Amino acid sequence: MDLEKARFNMIEQQIRPWDVLDQEILDLLAVVKREQFVPQAYAALAFVDMEIPLPGGQNMLAPRVEARILQDLAVRKHEQVLEIGAGSGYMAALLAHRARHVLSVDILPELAELARKNLAHAGVTNVDVAQGNAATGWAASAPYDVICISGALPSVPPSILSQVKVGGRIAAFVGALPAMEAQIITRVSENEYKTVNLFETAITPLMGAEQPSRFHF
Numbered sequence: 001m002d003l004e005k006a007r008f009n010m011i012e013q014q015i016r017p018w019d020v021l022d023q024e025i026l027d028l029l030a031v032v033k034r035e036q037f038v039p040q041a042y043a044a045l046a047f048v049d050m051e052i053p054l055p056g057g058q059n060m061l062a063p064r065v066e067a068r069i070l071q072d073l074a075v076r077k078h079e080q081v082l083e084i085g086a087g088s089g090y091m092a093a094l095l096a097h098r099a100r101h102v103l104s105v106d107i108l109p110e111l112a113e114l115a116r117k118n119l120a121h122a123g124v125t126n127v128d129v130a131q132g133n134a135a136t137g138w139a140a141s142a143p144y145d146v147i148c149i150s151g152a153l154p155s156v157p158p159s160i161l162s163q164v165k166v167g168g169r170i171a172a173f174v175g176a177l178p179a180m181e182a183q184i185i186t187r188v189s190e191n192e193y194k195t196v197n198l199f200e201t202a203i204t205p206l207m208g209a210e211q212p213s214r215f216h217f
Contacts, residue, residue, distance in 0.1 A: 001044065003035060010034075010047040010063050018064040025071045028097055034063065037090035037118045051203070056108040059204050060088055061150065065182070069148065069171045072184050072198055075099045079145035082163070084134040085206060087150060089115030092127045095148060102127040103141055105134035107208045135209035137163040144168060151206025152180050161185070161193060173203050 011029050020026065035046040038060065042052045051059035061069075070091075075081060075098035083092050086106035092115060096102045104127055106112040112131035119127050130138070135157075137147075142163035149160070152173040164170055170185040182198040 006047040007034070010049075014049045014062075014064045015067045018068055020064070020067045020071050022071045025067060028070075028094060029063075029067060032090070032093050032097065033122065034090060036122050037088040037093065039088070054087055055110045055114065056207075057204070058085075058087060058108070058111060058151075058207070060090060061203060065201060065203075066091055066094065068198060069182065070094050070098070072196075073146055073148065073169050073171050075146050080141075081146040081148060082134070082138055082141070082144040083148045083150065084138075084160075085150035086111055086115035086129055089118040089122075089124075089127070089129070091148065091150060092129070093119060093122055093124045095146075096124050096127045099146070100126065103130065103138065103144075104128070105130045105132055105138055107131070107133045107135075133208035135206055136160065139163065147171070149173065149206065151209070152176075152203050153206055153209050156183075156185060161187070166190065173201065177202055 011026055038046040045052055049062055051062055079099050081095050081099045081102040083104040086104040092102050092104040109131050112129050116129045136159040143165045145168045147164050147170045149172045156172050164187050166187050168187050172183050173180050174183055175181055179200050180202055182201055184196045186194045188194050
């Protein structure tokens with residue numbers, strides 16, 4: 001495979017048409033090597049417009065979804081980021097290039113270890129990976145400037161909303177199959193939040209989060 005041609009095509013044919021027009025983001029996608037974060041069995045799919053399977057029944061998000069979230073979070077160099085769901089470490093690597101520091105938490109020990117290894121191999125030094133259930137946030141290091149949630153939630157719990165600073169942003173996928181909404185939630189004051197819906201999607205539910213009962217009596 002011609003990796004650079006495949007990467008160029010991913011950016012130009014999948015990501016740019018999805019309203020990802022920030023040149024810094026497009027340049028970053030050429031710098032952070034996605035193929036370094038894809039499981040070996042799926043290496044040929046590194047640049048394909050699809051979710052890629054990870055251990056534990058989890059998935060890497062499609063490239064255009066990652067890029068759009070990264071653009072709309074508008075992370076700045078002085079900011080502290082919490083990522084809920086480390087996955088392969090790829091999103092943490094992208095966030096780390098924009099932020100001062102990223103704390104990435106995964107409930108699965110094998111994914112936390114995978115993310116650590118991939119980030120070290122890629123030379124990313126401003127990410128710490130922790131293992132645990134951050135479905136209600138990670139209070140030990142709160143508050144954060146940015147929280148990026150990489151699995152779907154029925155709704156964003158108050159505990160996560162409270163852990164972002166005023167002026168801070170949360171990226172979340174909210175709802176249930178078959179249709180979920182990608183959202184950016186901005187804390188505009190101590191008690192007010194502004195929500196912007198970005199696009200409809202359907203992604204894997206966040207492990208460890210309470211899911212609504214399907215049964216009604």
